[in-house]
Amino acid sequence: MTLIRWADAAYLGIIHILAFISVALLALVTGWICLEVVSRIIGAGILSGSVEFTEYAIFNMAFLAAPWILHHNGHVRVQVVIEQLSGQTRKLAEASVNLLAALICIVLTYYATLNLITAIERNELIFGELVFPEWYLQWQVPLSFALLAIGFLKFSFGEGPHALAPTEIKE
Numbered sequence: 001m002t003l004i005r006w007a008d009a010a011y012l013g014i015i016h017i018l019a020f021i022s023v024a025l026l027a028l029v030t031g032w033i034c035l036e037v038v039s040r041i042i043g044a045g046i047l048s049g050s051v052e053f054t055e056y057a058i059f060n061m062a063f064l065a066a067p068w069i070l071h072h073n074g075h076v077r078v079q080v081v082i083e084q085l086s087g088q089t090r091k092l093a094e095a096s097v098n099l100l101a102a103l104i105c106i107v108l109t110y111y112a113t114l115n116l117i118t119a120i121e122r123n124e125l126i127f128g129e130l131v132f133p134e135w136y137l138q139w140q141v142p143l144s145f146a147l148l149a150i151g152f153l154k155f156s157f158g159e160g161p162h163a164l165a166p167t168e169i170k171e
Helices: 003-041 050-071 087-122 140-156
Strands: none
Touching: 003 050, 003 140, 050 140, 087 140
16 A cells, blocks of 8 residues: 555545534434433533533534545535636636635644644633533544645545546646
8 A cells, every 4th residue: 555545545544424413413412412401301401511512512513524525525615707618718617716725725734733732731711611621622623624625635646536637637
């Protein structure tokens, strides 16, 4: 197995694991909401931390699932201009947009990583009904943006529905 194939297999494995975690969080939120409803119906009151847990889980689901959604081309694409182009011009425009998206994700990865490191070094806590270290909500952000950058680069250089293989560029 070549290094590129190994790296691609690792990338796919990671994004599938993160997507699975996202689905598991969705199942937990669904179950938690059902328990909350039953608890209120039987007069036991509200479950402590349920709203916060749901908020944090939705935040996590968005970041954890994003690379998998990109891999399956399920992300939002606004192509008003690109759809008007044809042939090689269209492929070049799509590759350029993907490269720009990758660059933006790389910058966001950098700043998210700095924020994560700061939260860990300062041992910052989130206080509410639930109290926990802030980095619990931050670790997935730099990971997600790094994986999104890889996904956009793959789209730009030979893989995916919007790829521009290097041999396709003609002068």
